[in-house]
Amino acid sequence: MTTIIKNSILTAEIKHFGAELISLKTNLNKEYIWEGNPEFWGKHSPVLFPIVGTLKNNLFHFNGMEYNLSRHGFARDMEFELIDVTENSAVFSIQSSGETVKMYPFEFELQIIYTLHENNLSITYKVINNGKTAMPFSIGAHPAFALPNQFENYAVAFEKEESLEYYLLENDLISNKTKKLEVHNKQVPLAYELFEDDALIFKTIKSKSLTILENENPILRVHFEDFPNLGIWTKMKAPFICIEPWFGYSDTTENSGNLFEKEGIQILESNATFHSKFSIEIL
Template sequence: MIITISNSQLSATLNTVGAELQTLVKNNKNYIWQVDETYWNKTSPILFPIVGRLKNDSYTWKDTTYELPRHGFARNREFSIHKMSDHQVIFELDDSESTREVYPFAFKLLIAYTLMDNELVIEYFVRNQSDEVLPFSIGAHPAFAIEGSFEDYSLQFNKEDVFETHHLENESFNGTTTLMATENHTIALNYALFEKDALVFKHLKSNEVILKNKDQAVLKVNFDHFPYLGIWTKQNAPFLCIEPWCGLADATTHNGNLENKEGINHLPAGEDFLRALRIEILE
């Protein structure tokens, strides 16, 4: 089911399947890319309870092996509507018999979308509903529309950083890195940057990035309290994904144990986890 929310400046449509953002519109311009399966079949999937790919698409927990596909299962599940108003919708996904077959934990996942002036605020809420620690990752994957030449675009970060990207090999980290060329903490975009896979930054000081087309600021993403950031596109595709994460793909050397996976969150019994992503339209 498609849900629409709006305020005086913005409107957004969202799908109950995956609680997925499908459009974000200001002045009749949509800032989320529209699906072309030649390149990709998603617009803004929710990554839960893992981010990226597990080594061998599996993990172990208490001596039992479970299989999970890349980015987990939330992006393909039907969410219920927890709450809705003109400018906000909150989606809910709870553990079930089918989720426990691949992820043996009791959880509540809420994704809230709220329009505030020229911003879309996306909140990611996880509650541990069990009597043991909940190991999980969660991440965002919005794909922003690119109009015209990809090479006209750049990413301007809000702090002086060492832009060290961590390399993926068959979607697992292989331990090698590259320092990105930047000018005034800005990365000039071109498709060659993504020939192998995403750019992944693990240690940024920045918590905001502006997508610019030439000298024009298009939109700003605030990812405060997300420790990792992925940037991704497909060759010649008219989109750019800006992906704040609380979690990472496996390393090629990982032993498969979910408990000591790099970047995993350990949420104590009965406690809550909350992160907020803000997308501000600047045009």
């Protein structure tokens, strides 16, 4: 099942399974979201919760118990309930259950709110701790943007001049090894060789927006003012690029297994609510 929201400029389609954005089109029928061809990658824009990336051995411990939590968490594989909808907005929700507490022993509600305003789609994450203890979590976005022409015709432009260093993965975990990303005039031309070692993972970044350029013309901008971490990723030879604002990232190779000590983790107190928002601007 899907829900469609629209305004005079854009139409967005969201799948209830995973509350996943599967289409963002202009009124001229130009599509900006990756089609999800499983030959390359069968998703479009999954929501990463309650972890981003991979835990060491896919495990963590809490109160003397061991829990198995797979890569990027379970929200992307759950059916969300549509709890509110208007012509240009939709609110989706999941809550903790007997199944989720087997993987993640905390009581929560996750709401994802999609809102169209002119040439922008905003995506708001609302995490509510319904339990009696503090709750550790990460949350992140994973939108894949379609690049219908030659990959090398595209570039990404950072909002600010900065010296960028990204962390390399080792068995899907964050290693101590880094590489410098060469940036000229705030831009990085896209090339598959950049992603030979998987995603580019930035623990710190000054820029709070990233623009995709096609033949030097800006076509789309992702704004992520609220988010401290960022990933950029594609599959080899795939015609898309993912720009991924995150709160948190994979375990480091030295991680202890205590989720409360995890690098980049968020701690939400009992009965508290966390909000964050990013947006996709069509240029």
